[in-house]
Amino acid sequence: MADSGQAVIVALDGPVVRARSPVPFSINEAVEVGDKGLLGEVLRISGEVIVVQVYEDTAGLQVGDRVQGTGQPLSVQLGPWLLGGIFDGLLRPLNDATSAYVHPGRVQRKPQQFHFQPRLQADAGVHGGSVLGDITSPQAKKQLLLAPPQVQGKLVMLAPAGDYPDDEILCKVRQADGGELGIAMTQSWPVRIPRPAAQRLAAHAPLLTGQRLIDVLFPVARGSSAAMPGGFGTGKTILQQSIAKWCDADVIVYVGCGERGNEMAEVLEQFPQIEDPRSHRPLLERSVIIANTSNMPVAAREASIYTGVTVAEYFRDQGLHVALMADSTSRWAEALRELGGRLGELPAEGGYPAYLGSRQAEFYERAALVRTLSGLTGSVTLIGAVSPPGGDFSEPVTLHTQRNVRCFWPLDRDRARARFYPAINPLQAYSDDAASMIGWWQQQGAAEFASQRRRQLELLEEQAHLARMVRIVGKDALPASQQLTLLCADLVNDAFLRQSAYSKIDCFASPQRQIAMLQLLDHFILRARQVLASGADMGHIEHLPVLRRVRRMGEEISEAALPEFKQLQDQIDAEFAELQARSVSTEEAGVS
Amino acid sequence: MFPEVVLSGAASGIQGPLLFLERSLRVGLNEAVEVLGADGVPRPGRVAALDESRMVVEVLEPTQDLGLAGTRLRFHGKPLQFGVGPGLQGRIFDGVGRPLDGGPPLAIVEERPIAGLAINPTARALPTDFIETGVTAIDLLNSLVRGQKLPVFSGGGLPHARICIEIAQHARLLKQPEAGFSIVFAGIGVSHTAAEQFRSAMQHSGALSHTALFLNLASDSSTQRLLTPRFALTAAEYLAFTEGRHVLVILTDMTNYCESLREVSSSHGEIPGRKGYPGYLYSDLATLYERAGRIRGLPGSLTQLPVLTMPGDDISHPIPDLTGYITEGQMVLDRQLDRHGIYPPIAVLPSLSRLMDQGTGAGYTHEDHPALAAQLYAAYARANQVRVLASVVGEEGLPANDRLYLAFGNEFESQLIRQQEPRTLDESMQIGWRLLGRLPHEDLSRLSDAQLARYLKPADTTHA
CATH class of the missing domain: 3.40.50.300 (P-loop containing nucleotide triphosphate hydrolases)
Structure with a gap:
């Protein structure tokens, strides 16, 4: 920060500004451009000329205007006030604005009060990620005050519990090199550099x-x-x-x-x-x-x-x-x-x-x-x-x-x-x-999850294949088993995959409800295949009254009414049993 | 008046609409200038690029007759502005806001930059007020709400002008039918006939007194076309957010606007993107379309109805494509429907209104409106699948159930989409229910049992 440079604009082209400076800038350094202090970033350096990308509207900038270096890479302020907020692309608050329109130029964020509860004692050793204390506020969930990643040293000051503005220094760390670093709730981090972690874990x-x-x-x-x-x-x-x-x-x-x-x-x-x-x-x-x-x-x-x-x-x-x-x-x-x-x-x-x-x-x-x-x-x-x-x-x-x-x-x-x-x-x-x-x-109770999922995918695959056949020979010409495949695939789409974001009941499905629907649908598919194999008529299966209930189950059975899936399954069983009895009796009639 | 600087003898080159000059004074990027040729006629322009020794001025009118010797410049020291004030309505302007109707000059209360400023998203109020346009394909299936931007994707020879005129004449709020709209019409590179057609239609219906027209005719300069929508929108913003009116802005034809942008971009020597359009076409269009909306705490609203003709009827062409990514839906006109004599020829499947769910249903229109629309869509989509089948196996080869859908599809177009007179939403809904009644009830999975019982008589069921 000590020797931040100053440059003078020599050329302007939309959001790209060229400026000349005797003092060196560094690549990706954040700069302030012109009287309004428009935020920019150094993209290129060639000799004394720097090329700056400006993040705001450059209308009105003139050749000869100043570009002020900040000595830091493009960074954003991070703090407990982020939750519940709305910000622009550089994390400057939008809801503080007094005008209905976005005006270019510097925006100052007003500090907010948060409650701080320390967890460590003075003289404790501190490293990057050490939990220094808890931050609470009535509007947001509990957050932690952590030592910034690059810190290594000993705690020399820690504020007592109380309410503080987010930009106040709450603790000081004496670093290995003897320097002292103050830590506030609000910290800064360069956006283009990933924040470090101890170890990457496998997703489970x-x-x-x-x-x-x-x-x-x-x-x-x-x-x-x-x-x-x-x-x-x-x-x-x-x-x-x-x-x-x-x-x-x-x-x-x-x-x-x-x-x-x-x-x-x-x-x-x-x-x-x-x-x-x-x-x-x-x-x-x-x-x-x-x-x-x-x-x-x-x-x-x-x-x-x-x-x-x-x-x-x-x-x-x-x-x-x-x-x-x-x-x-x-x-x-x-x-x-x-x-x-x-x-x-x-x-x-x-x-x-x-x-x-x-x-x-x-x-x-x-x-x-x-x-x-x-x-x-x-x-x-x-x-x-x-x-x-x-x-x-x-x-x-x-x-x-x-x-x-x-x-x-x-x-x-x-x-x-x-x-x-x-x-x-x-x-x-x-x-x-x-x-x-x-x-x-499987831990959630869906023992057959893998096979049920695969069955759905297979049905959708077959449907695409059969749809081409139908286009040539017509649906009635297909064998009954393939007609059933089409019906089941249609059910997978209509009863399971379709989910309206605007529905009060179906906009969200808990894992338990998803499992109940998956199992119910799978049960229907397997029963329908059995019943068809035992000689039932495809036309009757297509017109089972329960189909409408199955198609609308997402819309009709809420999270609070999961037992109704059992009732629906009973209805499926009852209707198939009746169908089977009917087909057996007609068969016997045909034999005699 | 603003301070003026006259610069003569500094021009070093002219290339298309661009004027290259030696820079001898401090000017800002994008500032307005007037370029005076030997004839003394002022042409508007803006500062497009600057460096230490040179500057580039983009002239917004034809540069013919300009020479290096006699050209003078007048610098305004601020961006291009439009002076707005009471009495905008009922007036006709050219593409850069100069009265064309022989009337008195406008009583200017405020000079506003025509580029406008981005509305802070936190200051926006969510558009929710349903607008009844009288067109069933819009009201029932793709509802328009106040503060929305809903473009018409059309093609040469399709009746988009008539649709826009009818919407402008009929549009009203369901809840306050007496409150009409102020209309701002921006003709961008339109023919004289089209402009006159609009003007006389508005005059005929007595609506001209609350209409402001901005006309950049096909014969006018193409660089000026880039300014016309900005002048019109600046006027519309004044009417909406200063005078508190509900404003409907019709921008036609946005394709001409994009063509001009391509022309100017290539004269700047910029690297072309898809089909030669500049890479910033999306951002540029957004600065126009995003000026629609409502602002928290202010009474007015700005609704946009941009019209564009899809080159070669191709919806994936960059102009409709990028427009669709910015606007809140689109209404697509279809040549085949038009050929079958169906007016308005709105193809409902590719059409969409993103804000429909915010302005329909209980509290806005009718509690069963969203479900009815969803079911009509599902059934019509299926009817179209059946049509493909029928074209291969023939209608006789179809199962009885599919034949019902085929009939439904035809009735949907000839009875629901086609209309002679504007309809109320209730009338549109009744036709919708009647058509659905012909389909097997067990197929209507988007409707609840209660809705089936309420609207569809069991006797209607024609079972296979």
Whole structure:
């Protein structure tokens, strides 16, 4: 910080500014540009000229304006006030604003009061991740005050229990080199550098999303990564929001990267009102919202993704499970492309810079289940939406993403057009985590989980195959067993996979309810095959009254009424028994 | 008046709309300038790029007749602005906000930068008020709410103009039917006939007194086209958030806007993206579309109805594609429906309104509206699958159940989508229930038993 440089602007081109300085700057150093103090970052240095990317609207900047160095890489402030807040792409608060519009320039955050309860004594040895104390406030869950990762030394001062503003120094550490470091609740971290952890652990439990199509067929593990590519109108945002609302993470970081303003308004309107089904507190209290809407400056869009994952790692380090939703990573890639173009870089495929793939890999690698420096277990799960141009999944952003994530949930235009949500295409989707999650489901009481899941996937596969046949010969020409396959596959789609985000009952399904529905459906499939094999008429099976109940079970049987699944199963058994009796009697009649 | 600096004899080159000058004074990026040729006619422009020795001015009108010798510049020291004030309604302006109707100059109370500012997401109020447009395909199936941006994806020769005019004339709130809309119409590169058609229709219905027209005709400068929607939206924001009105903005045709953007971008020597459009097409369109909305604590609202013609009827073309990623849904017009004489030819399956769930259902329209719409969609999607089958195996080869769906699909188009007169939402819903009644009840899995009992007579069931 000592010798931060000062430069003078020599050229301006959109968000890219060139400035000349006799004092050296360093790469990725954060700078303040012009009288308004617009935030920027040094991207290139050649001789005395630095190239700066400005994160705000550059209109009105002049040649000759000053660029002030900060001596630090682009960093964000992290603290207990993050929960429940809404911020721009550089983590500056949006809800403090006095104007209805976003004005460029410096924003000062007002410090807030939090209660601090120390856990250590003076003279204690302290290292990166040491738990110094607990932070509480009436609006947010309990958080920890940790020593920053690079700290190593002895505690020389620790504040007594009490209420403090978040920027006040609460403890001091004498470092090995003799220097003294003050630690406040609010700490700073460079966004492009992953926060360190003690050890990466193997994923063993799912991040439950409450969406059957994901949890049962294509689960994502805690500490894993997933992507949902889809053209416009296929329901990416609704699915992201559903996961953000109902998944069992401790903290949600929701990054609206270059998306719609009204969608962010929707999140802000709903999250304070919806209750977290587990903690029974408003959802907003476990959420951090980062909003960089499509009409806000492009360069900040590029930074917002890193900001989001840095926030997620900050909570992970406190031993929490964090889910990060990034909607949409394509806008981030486009911001890279736009800035690359202005810097005169050689474009690679689709006009994107050649480093697109490695940037995406770096980002998705920050998803992890770890033992933290404090010895706690925490995770960051990354769920990115991708908006491929024209819905074409062979474009560079989708392809690079697919290589870097473990779960792939492509959204299907035809399903969305029939208002079948979530519109994930089960024939194209996959999850590398699926195999390691089976044990977890068996512990929850779904002994046959693996075979029931496989049966659903097989039915969907066969349906696609038979649909081509039907187109040629007509459905009536198929053998009865294949007609039954079509009926069962239709049931898998309609009764199990379809789940309306707007339904009061079905917007979320607990693991117990998912298991009950999975088992009920499987029971129906197996019974129907038996009954058909014993000579029942396919036409009768198709018109069983219970079918309507099965199709609507998600909508009609709530979490509080799980025993009703047993009653529904009894009804299935009763109707099949009757059908079987009828077919046996007609057979006998035919014989005699 | 603003301070002016006149710079003459500094021009070092002219290339398309760009003017290269030696920089001899301090100017800011994006500031407005006036470029005066030897003829003394001022042409608006802006400072596009700056370095130590040179600056680049983008001239927003044709640069013909400009020469290096006689060209003078007048610097305004601030970005392009539009002076707004009472009396905007009932007026006709050209593409850059100059009165075209021979009326008096506007009583200006405020100069506003035409680029606008991004609305802080925390200051936005969620759009929830249902707008009854009179069009069943919109009201019943893809409801429009106040503060939404819902584009019309059309094609050459399709009746998008008529649909927009009818919506502009009929749109009203379900809850306050007497409260109409103020209309701002931005014609971007439209033909004189199209502009006149709109003007006379609004005059005929007596709506011209609360309409403001901004006309950039096809014969006007294409660089000016980039400004027309910004002038119109600046006026609309004034009407909505200063005067507290509910404003419906019709932007037509956004395809012409994008073509101009491509033209100007290539003259800057920028690296082209998909189909030659600049890489920032998405961000640029967002700065227009995102100006729709409502603001907490302010009475007005700004609803956008942009119209674009899909080049080659291709919905994956960059213009409709990027628009669809920004707007809250889309209404897609279909050539085949049009050929079958169905007006309005709205293809409902690819159409969508993202905000529908916030403005329909109990408390907004009718408690059974969302379920009815979902069921109609599911049934019509199935009818279309059956149509594909029927085209291969023939209608006779279909099972009886599928034939019901085939009939449903035809009636859906000819009775529900097609309409001669505007309908109320209730009338639209009644037709919807009647059509569903022809289908086997056991298939209607999006409806509850109570809804079946309430709306569908058991006698309607035609069982196979």
